[in-house]
Amino acid sequence: MIQPDAAAIAPSIPRRVLVIHNPTAGRRHGRRFEDVVERLEELGCTVTCRDTGRRGDAENFARQCDRDDFDVVAAAGGDGTVNEVVNGLMAAAKPPSLAVVPLGTANVLALEIGLDPKDCEAIARTIAFGPSQIVHPAVANGRHFLLMAGAGLDAQVVAGINPALKRRTGKLAYVVESVKQAFGYDFPEIQVRANGRTYQGRMAVACKGRYYGGPFVAAPGASLDKPQLDICILPKSGMAGLMRYGLALPMNRLADLPEVEHVTARSMVILGPRGAPLQGDGDIVARLPAEISLAATTLELIIPQP
């Protein structure tokens, strides 16, 4: 889990917070969003809320933000909304810090910082008083991502997911789509070039954080505050590969499998079928071939107090 470094500072005066809220993300979470906003106000924060109306709004709202007006931009939604806010902040001239109100399906950013998505009090206290930590987003063909980017079956699943089923069933929609894809997908070869070497696999994931798809550790050595990509290359294909990796991941054993290669690098290229999707933070962010590298600038992320 990401830890505050020695230079991390908590504020002495209540923060000015812009909450960018995806109203389509939180429907399964009852009053969580309203409870967090109410609590933030009780804690003395000045809170401005903006609801998104469509995909792209969160990025635009975040891009227009300035540190002179807001101390923190809190992305209220799933990791897709966080990704949009990250892209907006990375394009802002004087970006405020990033925080999260986790309302999504997997909430991987919340897991990375050790924030319980059900604990409204902890979420509000983190946004109001949590220290800020420098983190290193990465960029794939011009789109930023904060958590992970992957090519192969996982990206195919993200591309094929039924949004209505996902809204109704949450994580189950990913299981259904994975099984559906595994029958029709031909697991084409993917090449990863990094550190002057070429690696072959059927799936490649560039991790910025430890977790993948939920509370499942894919890259034990990764951390959002490390300026590196932890790359996992999975060579097995077909139903056998799907079963092997699909079982190892929830048991946190993926990193132990002998055939899975782990490489750390500052940049990489993923080659595969031209036009095949690349998922980043759980949404399709690019098409292959994809050049992935650390972003030129960093972000400040608000994390819970230790």
Ligand SMILES: Nc1ncnc2c1ncn2[C@@H]1O[C@H](COP(=O)(O)OP(=O)(O)OP(=O)(O)O)[C@@H](O)[C@H]1O
């Ligand atoms: N008002 C909106 N209407 C439709 N789509 C939106 C809106 N606001 C944001 N989006 C898009 O919805 C997509 C999914 O949002 P998000 O990831 O936040 O929620 P989720 O899918 O419920 O959670 P998770 O990513 O954890 O599965 C994102 O790609 C985001 O760009």
